[in-house]
Amino acid sequence: MKFNSAWAGFIAVLIAGLVVLFAVPQIVSLFGIVQMTVFVAMAMYALSQGFLWGFGGIMCFGQASFLGLGAYAYAITAINLGDTSWGMLAGVAVPAIFALLLGYFMFYGRISDAYIGVITLTVSVILFQLINSTSGAQYHIGQAELGGFNGIPSVPTLNMPGDVSNVLSPTGIWYVSMALLIIVYALLRLALASRFGRVVVAIRENETRAMLLGYDARLYKLLSFTISAAIAGLAGCIYDNWGGFISPTIFGLAMSAEVIIFVLVGGLGTLIGPILGGVGLQYVMNLAGTQHKVDPNLGLGVVLVAFVLLVPQGVVPVIRDKAMQLFIRRGAKAARIQETSP
Amino acid sequence: MSEIVPLLEARNVTMRFGGVTAVDDVSLVLGEVELRCLIGPNGAGKSTFFKTLTGQLNPTEGRIKLRGQDVTGLLPNQIARLGVGIKTQIPNVFNGLTAYENVLVAAQRGRSAAMAKAMVEKTLARLRLEPVARRQVGQLAHGQRQWVEIATVLAQEPDLILLDEPAAGMTHEEVERTAELIKEINRTQALVVVEHDMQFIRMIAQTVTVFNQGKVLMEDHVDAVLADQRVRDVYIGKAAA
Numbered sequence: 131m132k133f134n135s136a137w138a139g140f141i142a143v144l145i146a147g148l149v150v151l152f153a154v155p156q157i158v159s160l161f162g163i164v165q166m167t168v169f170v171a172m173a174m175y176a177l178s179q180g181f182l183w184g185f186g187g188i189m190c191f192g193q194a195s196f197l198g199l200g201a202y203a204y205a206i207t208a209i210n211l212g213d214t215s216w217g218m219l220a221g222v223a224v225p226a227i228f229a230l231l232l233g234y235f236m237f238y239g240r241i242s243d244a245y246i247g248v249i250t251l252t253v254s255v256i257l258f259q260l261i262n263s264t265s266g267a268q269y270h271i272g273q274a275e276l277g278g279f280n281g282i283p284s285v286p287t288l289n290m291p292g293d294v295s296n297v298l299s300p301t302g303i304w305y306v307s308m309a310l311l312i313i314v315y316a317l318l319r320l321a322l323a324s325r326f327g328r329v330v331v332a333i334r335e336n337e338t339r340a341m342l343l344g345y346d347a348r349l350y351k352l353l354s355f356t357i358s359a360a361i362a363g364l365a366g367c368i369y370d371n372w373g374g375f376i377s378p379t380i381f382g383l384a385m386s387a388e389v390i391i392f393v394l395v396g397g398l399g400t401l402i403g404p405i406l407g408g409v410g411l412q413y414v415m416n417l418a419g420t421q422h423k424v425d426p427n428l429g430l431g432v433v434l435v436a437f438v439l440l441v442p443q444g445v446v447p448v449i450r451d452k453a454m455q456l457f458i459r460r461g462a463k464a465a466r467i468q469e470t471s472p
Numbered sequence: 473m474s475e476i477v478p479l480l481e482a483r484n485v486t487m488r489f490g491g492v493t494a495v496d497d498v499s500l501v502l503g504e505v506e507l508r509c510l511i512g513p514n515g516a517g518k519s520t521f522f523k524t525l526t527g528q529l530n531p532t533e534g535r536i537k538l539r540g541q542d543v544t545g546l547l548p549n550q551i552a553r554l555g556v557g558i559k560t561q562i563p564n565v566f567n568g569l570t571a572y573e574n575v576l577v578a579a580q581r582g583r584s585a586a587m588a589k590a591m592v593e594k595t596l597a598r599l600r601l602e603p604v605a606r607r608q609v610g611q612l613a614h615g616q617r618q619w620v621e622i623a624t625v626l627a628q629e630p631d632l633i634l635l636d637e638p639a640a641g642m643t644h645e646e647v648e649r650t651a652e653l654i655k656e657i658n659r660t661q662a663l664v665v666v667e668h669d670m671q672f673i674r675m676i677a678q679t680v681t682v683f684n685q686g687k688v689l690m691e692d693h694v695d696a697v698l699a700d701q702r703v704r705d706v707y708i709g710k711a712a713a
């Protein structure tokens with residue numbers, strides 16, 4: 131029964147996603163569509179953290195490392211090769227390979243959970259400092275000047291694969307970004323329902339038991355970490371396509387902290403929660419940013435404190451449980467009626 | 473050719489934690505489909521010895537062999553794959569998952585989806601866990617959580633099963649069922665059972681090994697062990713029935 135309701139939820143989310151995908155260009159202005167693209171980038175970013183933390187049980191305090199590596203790898207590759215399809219590929223592969231190496235050192239070195247938080251945080255700070263100190267023409271990769279704290283201006287926008295002259299419009303970018311979000315969500319759901327996903331969650335629940343049942347916890351953690359980094363990198367590519375420029379602030383502590391808040395507010399241990407948390411809070415931050423009355427980060431802090439105190443499980447789990455209660459009560463009522471009717 | 477290779481062979485195993493010697497030069501040999509009881513007072517080193525057998529601890533000294541293969545220093549997951557399953561003293565289960573999912577995680581390794589499902593159902597039925605199959609294990613009573621853990625162990629079909637205090641905290645009826653189950657498992661698989669309950673030991677035991685202060689005090693038939701004055705002194709004492 132639980133199995134069926136879970137899959138019904140999955141289908142419902144997919145349908146809702148498709149509706150949003152096709153409805154937004156019809157009803158939202160061009161400016162609005164561009165705005166929505168950054169929401170998708172943040173949703174994808176939150177999904178990467180939500181999968182790793184909520185299902186893998188791994189707390190990464192420096193998720194911005196992978197977002198930033200993806201964004202920079204996309205920009206540098208696209209500038210050098212022209213075709214942005216290679217940029218997308220690099221934007222996913224570079225953070226994934228980086229995570230594979232870092233994760234190998236952490237998980238196979240039996241670093242404790244607390245230190246994994248510290249190490250990932252430190253790595254993001256190092257990357258920030260590294261990229262931040264690349265001012266001057268001598269710092270370039272191929273034709274791409276890294277630009278230090280000014281970043282890389284005019285990052286190429288997505289083109290049709292193999293056709294550099296055919297650059298996508300903001301609406302086209304919306305379709306690609308939102309479709310990617312739906313696909314990544316669906317793939318994660320399927321992965322979590324597979325053998326692999328069951329073991330990942332089992333390790334979160336009890337690593338010792340999982341090992342005693344013959345599973346190499348280090349390998350599964352490494353794979354989750356790498357998958358998460360690849361998704362964050364994809365978010366970085368979308369982010370590039372929204373702004374058309376990239377700077378080292380993407381590696382900043384604020385970016386790593388924000389995504390933790392997105393996940394907490396949306397709901398840890400769900401996939402849709404981080405997505406909605408990312409969209410909702412980015413919206414609130416944009417609003418605060420345009421009002422110029424409150425500092426967006428201060429606003430985010432207030433939201434976090436309010437949620438931790440009032441809705442510690444996050445929005446989606448609360449709604450889901452309420453809906454489930456309603457469903458069960460209705461079901462019980464229906465069953466009673468059936469019993470009494472001859 | 474003529475020599476029979478034992479299922480488990482622990483030779484001079486020692487485990488030290490700083491100044492504490494928890495397991496002190498223990499040797500233990502177990503044949504195929506043998507049932508062994510391990511008794512001894514609290515702190516005698518029984519659980520620590522199990523940890524060295526399953527790779528949770530790397531022994532300070534000594535070698536451990538499974539069917540002649542040296543497994544000393546292997547990881548728990550590697551030893552599990554060689555056919556060793558353990559129910560630990562402090563239950564190790566997946567609290568946030570259902571009983572069904574707990575057993576499925578164990579059963580899916582090396583099996584097709586259909587075979588895994590069949591194994592889960594068979595194991596749940598064997599342990600009479602079907603009524604709670606869809607409940608979260610964290611919400612079950614202590615005795616039932618122990619059964620779930622035993623179910624995960626059985627679903628792997630290990631050749632050697634280690635049970636660390638399987639009857640602890642169980643009702644009298646549950647204890648009897650556990651004894652029956654152990655005898656049934658022993659028809660096809662070897663077991664080492666750590667237990668304090670003397671009645672329970674009498675129900676199942678043939679050969680008993682007695683631990684005391686990290687050492688093997690004696691190893692003999694259950695009747696001889698329970699009649700031995702040294703064993704009474706260190707262990708049974710006033711509790712002797």
Ligand SMILES: Nc1ncnc2c1ncn2[C@@H]1O[C@H](COP(=O)(O)OP(=O)(O)O)[C@@H](O)[C@H]1O
Pocket residue numbers: 489492493494512513514515516517518519520521
């Ligand atoms: N990780 C550890 N660090 C230090 N001492 C330990 C550790 N594990 C067990 N011990 C000590 O080893 C001894 C044997 O413990 P244990 O194997 O749990 O005994 P038993 O299972 O027979 O009751 C005890 O004195 C215990 O305090």
Ligand SMILES: [Mg+2]
Pocket residue numbers: 518519520561636
């Ligand atoms: Mg013990």
